[in-house]
Amino acid sequence: MPGFNPRVSRIRESPTRRIDEIREELSRIGRDIILLSTGQPSIPPPRYAREKLARDLFEESMDLYSYTPTRGISTVREAVVADLEEDGLELGEGDLALTAGGQSALFAALSALFQEGDEVIVFDPMYFGYWPLLDYLGLRARVIPEDIEAGFQPDLSVVNEALKPGFTKGIILVTPDNPTGRVVEESVARGLAEIAVDNDLWLIVDEAYRTLVYEGRHSYIYNYAPDNVVALGAFSKDPGIPGWRLGYAYGPREAVRRISLVVQETVYCPPSVAQRLVKYYLESGEKRAHREAVRRVYKTRRDAAIQAVERYIPGARYARPQGGMFLFVDLSPAYPNLDSEELARRLLREKSVAVVPGVYFSRRYTSSLRVSFVSEAVERIAEGIRRIGELLDESRRGSPR
Numbered sequence: 001m002p003g004f005n006p007r008v009s010r011i012r013e014s015p016t017r018r019i020d021e022i023r024e025e026l027s028r029i030g031r032d033i034i035l036l037s038t039g040q041p042s043i044p045p046p047r048y049a050r051e052k053l054a055r056d057l058f059e060e061s062m063d064l065y066s067y068t069p070t071r072g073i074s075t076v077r078e079a080v081v082a083d084l085e086e087d088g089l090e091l092g093e094g095d096l097a098l099t100a101g102g103q104s105a106l107f108a109a110l111s112a113l114f115q116e117g118d119e120v121i122v123f124d125p126m127y128f129g130y131w132p133l134l135d136y137l138g139l140r141a142r143v144i145p146e147d148i149e150a151g152f153q154p155d156l157s158v159v160n161e162a163l164k165p166g167f168t169k170g171i172i173l174v175t176p177d178n179p180t181g182r183v184v185e186e187s188v189a190r191g192l193a194e195i196a197v198d199n200d201l202w203l204i205v206d207e208a209y210r211t212l213v214y215e216g217r218h219s220y221i222y223n224y225a226p227d228n229v230v231a232l233g234a235f236s237k238d239p240g241i242p243g244w245r246l247g248y249a250y251g252p253r254e255a256v257r258r259i260s261l262v263v264q265e266t267v268y269c270p271p272s273v274a275q276r277l278v279k280y281y282l283e284s285g286e287k288r289a290h291r292e293a294v295r296r297v298y299k300t301r302r303d304a305a306i307q308a309v310e311r312y313i314p315g316a317r318y319a320r321p322q323g324g325m326f327l328f329v330d331l332s333p334a335y336p337n338l339d340s341e342e343l344a345r346r347l348l349r350e351k352s353v354a355v356v357p358g359v360y361f362s363r364r365y366t367s368s369l370r371v372s373f374v375s376e377a378v379e380r381i382a383e384g385i386r387r388i389g390e391l392l393d394e395s396r397r398g399s400p401r
């Protein structure tokens with residue numbers, strides 16, 4: 001066989017994809033799996049928007065089926081900007097382009113802003129989706145640990161100390177965070193913006209969960225550093241259309257132009273059907289009520305997850321997630337040398353519970369699990385966490401597998 005591009009060998013299969021495969025396999029043989037692994041929303045977009053789109057499908061017009069501009073249909077882009085501005089963003093001279101999902105925005109932004117060998121500051125724990133991209137693009141990660149006791153807020157003095165003039169070219173921040181649910185405090189947001197400006201860095205802010213905040217408030221860091229911040233978003237979590245692939249990037253005009261060039265050469269244009277649905281959603285009077293209802297449901301489930309951890313996994317540590325879809329459970333106080341990958345595998349096979357091993361997100365909190373609280377109802381979340389506690393207990397007592 002002829003050879004392959006070694007650059008692609010740096011990309012590994014996504015860990016959640018692998019868990020999904022085993023889960024599907026077990027579901028096919030009739031096993032009822034409690035799904036605490038994915039950030040897959042469980043509430044569809046509002047009916048009004050879906051009905052409107054359904055009517056469009058029966059029109060004898062090519063509109064819905066055509067290529068769209070690479071940056072997205074202008075009226076949809078305007079609706080997205082208006083939605084962000086309603087929430088506090090001041091886009092000013094900046095620009096926004098739609099992408100084919102959040103993942104496409106991450107790839108295009110990292111490709112457009114950095115070059116091989118550049119050093120980029122990242123925080124640990126970090127969404128695992130960044131690692132393959134950093135490796136693929138030959139970027140060096142300077143990993144800064146976040147402390148569970150500090151609610152995973154980045155420590156600005158540590159960021160300042162980590163900067164290497166001439167080498168450090170950017171900072172990647174996810175807020176609200178995956179996997180910790182941490183929402184960056186206003187003072188930290190301002191501090192990071194200041195560091196980016198003072199040191200001429202790109203600050204990439206991943207805002208995929210920006211509408212899912214249960215306590216506190218999401219800060220639009222772009223407002224503090226409009227020449228340095230490139231922010232990324234997705235419609236996968238709100239209105240909940242992950243399979244329809246629509247996301248966006250906004251920031252300085254020239255940065256967005258270059259990001260769009262990468263989108264042009266990878267997917268040509270974002271999906272037209274998703275753009276149409278999102279426009280209906282954002283322009284409908286139901287958006288606000290829908291978001292509030294979704295937040296209410298997820299917050300109740302988050303609280304149920306926390307209660308179950310308190311009850312069934314004594315000794316576990318966590319920082320209450322203020323946003324997002326996940327509870328990051330550190331098991332190290334009670335189980336210091338836990339192999340979280342092995343634990344997740346056993347949970348799936350022996351207890352029919354799917355979770356994501358913490359080691360995929362953190363080099364620091366390796367004895368940990370990421371528990372999603374959005375895909376299952378309250379009772380099943382509690383039952384899933386009870387089974388996690390049960391397996392941990394069995395393992396401690398050395399019961400046979």
Ligand SMILES: Cc1ncc(COP(=O)(O)O)c(C=O)c1O
Pocket residue numbers: 039101102103104106127129174177178206208234235236242245246247
């Ligand atoms: C923090 C974060 N950024 C980006 C993405 C990718 O978004 P999308 O699913 O739209 O590709 C995800 C997906 O889960 C995420 O958690």
